[in-house]
Amino acid sequence: MNLTLFAMGSQGDVQPYLALGAGLQRAGHHVRVAVPENFVPLAAAAGLEAVALQGNVQALMDQPELRALLARGNMLAINRYTSAAARAAAPVWAQQGLQAAQGADLLVTGLGGLAHSVGEKLGLPVLEAPVVPLTPTRDFPAVLLPAGMSRLGGWANALSHRLVRHMMTQQGRPAVVRQTLGLPRRAPRTRRWPTPPTLYGVSPLVVPRPRDWPAHVHLTGYWFLPEAAWTPPTGLDAFLAAGPPPVSIGFGSMGLRDPAATTALVLGALAQTGQRAVLLSGWGGLASGELPSHVYAAPPLPHSWLFARVSAVVHHGGAGTTAAGLRAGVPSVLTPFFGDQPFWAGRVRALGVGPAPIPQRRLTPDLLAGALRQTQEGALRERAAALGQRLRAEDGVAEAVRHIEAYGRALGHR
Incomplete structure (x- = not known):
């Protein structure tokens, strides 16, 4: 045809x-x-x-x-x-x-x-x-x-x-x-x-x-594209190997009203939890400015590659990003903006593979830090891993x- x-x-x-x-x-x-x-x-x-x-x-x-x-x-x-x-x-x-x-x-x-x-x-x-x-x-x-x-x-x-x-x-x-x-x-x-x-x-x-x-x-x-050969940007492999798996944080295609303030918010949450992170710049310009050594600023890159190498993913709740996070088998923290994003955030919560979603307009360092801590809970991680295994078989x-x-x-x- x-x-x-x-x-x-x-x-x-x-x-x-x-x-x-x-x-x-x-x-x-x-x-x-x-x-x-x-x-x-x-x-x-x-x-x-x-x-x-x-x-x-x-x-x-x-x-x-x-x-x-x-x-x-x-x-x-x-x-x-x-x-x-x-x-x-x-x-x-x-x-x-x-x-x-x-x-x-x-x-x-x-x-x-x-x-x-x-x-x-x-x-x-x-x-x-x-x-x-x-x-x-x-x-x-x-x-x-x-x-x-x-x-x-x-x-x-x-x-x-x-x-x-x-x-x-x-x-x-x-x-x-x-x-x-x-x-x-x-x-x-x-x-x-x-x-x-x-x-x-x-x-x-x-x-x-x-x-x-x-x-x-x-x-x-x-519907996922087949895995293709891909070379990570300079320093990313070394950063991933230098410590425990980081969290991935990015808001995809969402335009951030104040990228610098959002970056500061994210860094404040990481300071509370002591976690390492890969910040995805996305379309909103996240991770602008100087960053501490435990945070890596990454350009757009394949979610399928990165999400398999992190301990949790924080994102806006777009349909494609949600699917990639669930398929990777790691906990997801969703911070929806609008549209279908609250729906996917609700599904992640109902499936028990992520904490309660945090609407973007209510996001604070304390709330994000609390959600990141929940992603380390054993039962939640086990459910996320089991769901990811089943999704990868589809x-x-x-x-x-x-x-x-x-x-x-x-x-x-x-």
């Missing part, structure tokens, strides 16, 4: 689709990915043909206005800000998405409605494959809403999923895309193809499959490829 995968967002959002695309390509299919322009080199490194979608997510996250909104954790205000950026880019995305889908037999997409509009324009089926659970269920509220909503009960949980799906679809500005593509304002309700499976790049060991999901919805397991990419190939056969493709 010829497939085009649409992936938007930060690196943690995009990388699973590169893993899925690489798996499909290994299975003999031709794969093209449509990704934000700053991730085209990452796609090329995975051996995939890429079409750039206008926009640099890192540059957007670095805007002072958005940094301030992230610090407050106001999801509605964040959504308004990012929706304005999406509205401006939507006409160009429509044309670039059309280009990316040329010659495809099937479109595979995560969040957003771009692929659906492009598929309608070209007469192509679309298979949804997000990395966060979006199918309505009574078991838990939508992942982009406050976790406290679960106290309202099953009916509110199911309704919240529908509201969030509508919000996420609208964020991609489908009306602007449809107008650019010359489509009617509303998509037709008739279905031309068999019902596609909905695939979630999430492990059922982390999110148990809800009993009220339809049969065509599947949790395949996480092959989510192969499971997803199996479902996609089965649907391709139903469509008449080999």
Whole structure:
């Protein structure tokens, strides 16, 4: 088959689709990915043909206005800000998405409605494959809403999923895309193809499959790229060998409102616990300035390599980073900012592989030090190691490829 995968967002959002695309390509299919322009080199490194979608997510996250909104954790205000950026880019995305889908037999997409509009324009089926659970269920509220909503009960949980799906679809500005593509304002309700499976790049060991999901919805397991040869930066190997395993601390794609203050906070917590640490600079600029000898400042590097060499990981709770931390089999301390991050923080706590999460806006040296001490508890470490072993035995990419190939056969493709 010829497939085009649409992936938007930060690196943690995009990388699973590169893993899925690489798996499909290994299975003999031709794969093209449509990704934000700053991730085209990452796609090329995975051996995939890429079409750039206008926009640099890192540059957007670095805007002072958005940094301030992230610090407050106001999801509605964040959504308004990012929706304005999406509205401006939507006409160009429509044309670039059309280009990316040329010659495809099937479109595979995560969040957003771009692929659906492009598929309608070209007469192509679309298979949804997000990395966060979006199918309505009574078991838990939508992942982009406050976790406290679960106290309202099953009916509110199911309704919240529908509201969030509508919000996420609208964020991609489908009306602007449809107008650019010359489509009617509303998509037709008739279905031309068999019902596609909905695939979630999430492990059922982390999110148990809800009993009220339809049969065509599947949790395949996480989508990880194969391990590749990688050389650590100068001094990192020596630092790791110079003492007990350090903790890894970093906040990924989150723009920090005051990187120097956050670095000082982290150093204050480490001073209390006496632990060594690797600080990942991320997009927020953590670890700026002079650091003590028991702390190593690292540029972006593969989580799969680092997390296997540390005693615990502290991070923002993005879906990709959470998956990497759990797979490494070490305790996780989550400090969520917004979006789906509180959901993953709640799952880590419920699984007993990390202490209670600390929302970023409430993070203090004392709270972080307390959480770091908890990561050294024997029972917690044993649970984290056992879960990591089971996750490493999964092959989510192969499971997803199996479902996609089965649907391709139903469509008449080999």
